[in-house]
Amino acid sequence: MDVRNCKKCGKLFNFNGDSLCPMCQKEMEDKFFEVRDYIYQNPSANMSMVAEENDVPIQQIKKWVRQERLIFSKDAGISIDCESCGRPILTGRYCKECKGKMTNKFTSMYQQNPVEQKDEKKSSKGKMRFLGN
Ligand SMILES: [Zn+2]
Ligand SMILES: [Zn+2]
Known part of the structure; x- marks a missing residue:
């Protein structure tokens, strides 16, 4: 069994692919809902305001945006770069065009859900995992 120190509280836990122990993961998850609310x-708060007001590192916020769990409105003027072409995007890792290209390439490797359903599916999955823990 792979046991590691939690990056946040330093406690030992059984490594499950995340760098945080289940307790801290739960905390982060609660934080996520706070930030989302x-x-x-x-809607016009920028990323550093969100980070400051909610006491969350900007890196973590970006991570959620990359995971398409958080979406900033256009008013916030926040964008992150497409990881492929560097074009500004509002959420996720790639712009529509790159995504389109990749979907063609990788459909066989990654079972991609339509974007509209993605959020819903992901959050219900997260919840189930929690209850399971
Ligand atoms: Zn921890
Ligand atoms: Zn792109």
């Missing part, structure tokens, strides 16, 4: 209520 905050963005919902403050």
Whole structure:
């Protein structure tokens, strides 16, 4: 069994692919909902405001955006770069065009869900994993 130190609290835990122990993961997950609500209520808040107000590292916020769990509105003027061509995008890792190209290439490797369903599916999956823990 692979046992590691949690990156946040330093406790030993059984490594499950994440760098945080289940307790800290749960905390992060709660934080995620806080941040999501905050963005919902403050659509024009920029990333550093969100980070400061919610006491979350910007890196973590970006991670959620990359995972397409968080989406900033256009008003916030926040964008991250497409990992393939560097074009500014609002969420995810790639712009539509690169995604389109990749979907053609990788459909056999990654079973991709339509974008509209993705959020819903992911969050319900996350919840189930939690309950399982
Ligand atoms: Zn921890
Ligand atoms: Zn691109």
